[in-house]
Amino acid sequence: xxxxxxxxxxxxxxxxxxxxxxxxxxxxxxxxxxxxxxxxxxxxxxxxxxxxxxxxxxxxxxxxxxxxxxxxxxxxxxxxxxxxxxxxxxxxxxxxxxxxxxxxxxxxxxxxxxxxxxxxxxxxxxxxxxxxxxxxxxxxxxxxxxxxxxxxxxxxxxxxxxxxxxxx
Amino acid sequence: xxxxxxxxxxxxxxxxxxxxxxxxxxxxxxxxxxxxxxxxxxxxxxxxxxxxxxxxxxxxxxxxxxxxxxxxxxxxxxxxxxxxxxxxxxxxxxxxxxxxxxxxxxxxxxxxxxxxxxxxxxxxxxxxxxxxxxxxxxxxxxxxxxxxxxxxxxxxxxxxxxxxxxxxxxxxxx
Numbered sequence: 001x002x003x004x005x006x007x008x009x010x011x012x013x014x015x016x017x018x019x020x021x022x023x024x025x026x027x028x029x030x031x032x033x034x035x036x037x038x039x040x041x042x043x044x045x046x047x048x049x050x051x052x053x054x055x056x057x058x059x060x061x062x063x064x065x066x067x068x069x070x071x072x073x074x075x076x077x078x079x080x081x082x083x084x085x086x087x088x089x090x091x092x093x094x095x096x097x098x099x100x101x102x103x104x105x106x107x108x109x110x111x112x113x114x115x116x117x118x119x120x121x122x123x124x125x126x127x128x129x130x131x132x133x134x135x136x137x138x139x140x141x142x143x144x145x146x147x148x149x150x151x152x153x154x155x156x157x158x159x160x161x162x163x164x165x166x167x168x
Numbered sequence: 169x170x171x172x173x174x175x176x177x178x179x180x181x182x183x184x185x186x187x188x189x190x191x192x193x194x195x196x197x198x199x200x201x202x203x204x205x206x207x208x209x210x211x212x213x214x215x216x217x218x219x220x221x222x223x224x225x226x227x228x229x230x231x232x233x234x235x236x237x238x239x240x241x242x243x244x245x246x247x248x249x250x251x252x253x254x255x256x257x258x259x260x261x262x263x264x265x266x267x268x269x270x271x272x273x274x275x276x277x278x279x280x281x282x283x284x285x286x287x288x289x290x291x292x293x294x295x296x297x298x299x300x301x302x303x304x305x306x307x308x309x310x311x312x313x314x315x316x317x318x319x320x321x322x323x324x325x326x327x328x329x330x331x332x333x334x335x336x337x338x339x340x341x342x
Contacts, residue, residue, distance in 0.1 A: 112301075112302060113218075128238070128249060129217065129221040129222075129238045129239070130217075130218075130221065131221075131223065132218075132221060132223065132224050132301045132302075132304075133223040133224055133300065133301065134223065136223075139223065140221075140222040140223055145247045145248070146247060146248070147240060147241030147242070147243070147244060147246050147247060147248060148222065148226075148228070148240050148241070148248065149222065149247075149248055150222075150247065150248040150249040151247075
């Protein structure tokens with residue numbers, strides 16, 4: 001092997017992150033009929049790809065999905081996400097019609113810990129714990145509800161009707 | 169050139185081989201002086217809330233692994249954010265905290281909680297040692313006084329009770 005070949009191999013091995021690559025691979029392909037974009041992959045951990053390590057170039061500080069109920073995948077479109085960081089800075093954003101929301105990295109670089117709440121019409125749900133590591137909401141909010149996950153982010157009690165809220 | 173390549177490859181093999189060497193087979197250590205278990209319940213409320221969430225010390229694979237309502241659950245039938253932290257979870261958390269550095273923990277407790285900075289737990293939570301979660305309990309804060317007080321064997325739960333009160337209208341923890 002030439003020196004150049006050896007160095008190329010060394011740099012390739014040194015720069016690869018097999019853990020990140022495996023996490024991206026584990027997400028699988030796009031759902032049929034939903035191209036990459038704001039509506040894609042509801043419920044999946046956004047920052048796996050949008051956290052700065054790629055493969056997506058659009059970097060998020062926060063990203064997640066809000067569903068209407070714990071027991072269904074009906075999205076909560078048009079819900080408002082309130083974020084409050086450790087320096088008492090706030091940021092507000094809304095879910096789109098797929099239930100997805102995100103905060104672009106440059107728009108809000110918080111001082112952790114960060115608290116979060118979701119508001120959808122008259123319903124409000126406050127996250128009982130603080131985010132201390134990152135804003136990848138769906139990395140903890142995984143279906144189903146288990147001892148290692150509170151389930152996906154949901155806002156309505158089972159018998160509560162879905163409010164009429166516009167979304168984009 | 170070939171010689172450099174040979175020695176470089178040999179170094180890689182040696183480092184790799186050492187990194188993958190076998191399990192610890194030294195003597196086990198029994199903690200002689202344990203911190204109090206009977207007062208740990210008020211301490212653990214703070215640890216669970218501030219340290220034990222699912223992304224941090226409630227995540228699998230952590231050296232300090234915590235269980236409780238604020239994060240990972242111990243019983244397979246419990247769910248995150250479900251019923252209150254159980255006695256079994258308090259005991260598991262106690263073992264996690266004490267077992268992190270048992271020899272040093274024993275020395276700190278034997279000295280009446282003197283120089284608790286000997287413990288990585290204290291340095292990490294104070295942010296005086298690199299910590300991915302940053303400063304969790306600043307020196308002199310109620311959370312800091314809570315943990316330090318527990319190490320002294322104190323009966324006074326006021327710092328712990330005051331620490332677990334975020335006092336922010338944004339938080340509606342039960």
